[in-house]
Amino acid sequence: MRAAALSPGLADPVADAQGCFRAVLDAMSRPGSVRRVPADVRPPAPLVPAAAAVLLTLADAATPVWTDAGPDAAAWLAFHAGCPLATSPEDAAFVLACGSPPSLGVLVQGTDEEPHRSATLIAQVAALEAGSGGWRLRGPGIEAEHRLRVSGLPSDFTARWGANRAAFPRGVDLVLCAGREVAALPRTTAIEEG
Amino acid sequence: MDMGEIIGTTAEDVVARRRWMGVLARASGAEIAARLREAAPLPPHTRLRGPEIGLVMARGRQGGDGAPFNLGEITVTRCTVGLGSAAVGHAYVAGRDARKAELAAVLDAALQDRALRPGLLDAVIEPLATAQAERAARTARKAAATRVDFSTLAVMR
Numbered sequence: 125m126r127a128a129a130l131s132p133g134l135a136d137p138v139a140d141a142q143g144c145f146r147a148v149l150d151a152m153s154r155p156g157s158v159r160r161v162p163a164d165v166r167p168p169a170p171l172v173p174a175a176a177a178v179l180l181t182l183a184d185a186a187t188p189v190w191t192d193a194g195p196d197a198a199a200w201l202a203f204h205a206g207c208p209l210a211t212s213p214e215d216a217a218f219v220l221a222c223g224s225p226p227s228l229g230v231l232v233q234g235t236d237e238e239p240h241r242s243a244t245l246i247a248q249v250a251a252l253e254a255g256s257g258g259w260r261l262r263g264p265g266i267e268a269e270h271r272l273r274v275s276g277l278p279s280d281f282t283a284r285w286g287a288n289r290a291a292f293p294r295g296v297d298l299v300l301c302a303g304r305e306v307a308a309l310p311r312t313t314a315i316e317e318g
Numbered sequence: 319m320d321m322g323e324i325i326g327t328t329a330e331d332v333v334a335r336r337r338w339m340g341v342l343a344r345a346s347g348a349e350i351a352a353r354l355r356e357a358a359p360l361p362p363h364t365r366l367r368g369p370e371i372g373l374v375m376a377r378g379r380q381g382g383d384g385a386p387f388n389l390g391e392i393t394v395t396r397c398t399v400g401l402g403s404a405a406v407g408h409a410y411v412a413g414r415d416a417r418k419a420e421l422a423a424v425l426d427a428a429l430q431d432r433a434l435r436p437g438l439l440d441a442v443i444e445p446l447a448t449a450q451a452e453r454a455a456r457t458a459r460k461a462a463a464t465r466v467d468f469s470t471l472a473v474m475r
Contacts, residue, residue: 130400130406131400132366133366135366137370
């Protein structure tokens with residue numbers, strides 16, 4: 125057996141994880157805004173740096189992670205984050221989708237009493253562009269509306285997101301990652317096609 | 319530098335790896351570094367994780383065979399390095415010696431390589447094991463000199 129080639133994780137685990145946490149917190153509290161993760165991390169393909177940094181920041185031994193990124197990326201995450209790897213998306217606290225994301229309805233939804241026990245979907249997309257064009261976002265954290273253009277999601281994603289919103293307070297939250305950039309949509313945000 | 323075949327997970331491999339990690343864990347960082355200076359130079363390594371310091375719960379058994387209990391937390395330094403393209407070495411050592419943890423991880427990675435292993439076993443592991451055995455024997459002799467024989471008490475029961 126040859127050990128899979130591992131690459132290093134966060135260069136400065138404490139400072140980098142705190143910087144990434146701030147980026148995700150800002151992105152989640154102002155849905156549709158695009159933030160840059162401050163960490164310099166080179167994960168194995170097909171992981172992008174933003175998705176890898178977000179998972180190294182948020183995942184730990186108590187949060188099962190499911191990913192479609194292949195065995196090398198899964199082994200890298202398990203080693204650096206110390207997270208268990210879920211065998212199916214239904215069992216995971218964090219779902220990392222490099223390809224087409226799984227149906228939102230099958231992910232852990234939380235309960236009406238404990239909606240925070242839901243899964244977070246981390247989706248890698250081709251590009252994120254805030255400011256003009258694309259989706260019109262409304263909801264808590266947005267004064268009037270935010271514009272966010274996302275390339276690389278399936279065309280029926282906004283319909284799926286509408287169903288996810290309808291189950292409030294249950295539902296999943298979404299983190300979008302492209303390159304080193306991250307944007308987030310909590311389950312309260314409404315998407316209108318622009 | 320050419321890297322040889324990396325060892326697998328057969329029973330002999332596991333036993334051999336356990337032995338060299340045990341020897342490295344009992345040696346001091348300075349001892350390992352001194353032995354390494356006399357060995358052939360190792361290929362460059364990259365740090366994958368650490369060295370970083372943390373706590374682990376040490377467990378004990380009363381009398382060696384009682385029910386396990388939590389003895390207390392001990393400080394542990396861990397390090398993982400990559401050597402060449404395939405070998406990954408891990409080390410968890412008691413204490414706060416980051417250099418020792420890194421050297422042990424590098425040696426773990428190098429010793430998994432069948433081409434590097436014989437030279438390193440002769441130059442590093444065997445001399446350390448011999449020194450540790452001598453130290454243990456010396457302590458045992460000292461203890462034996464002050465031994466009290468309780469056989470007379472056994473008769474009184």
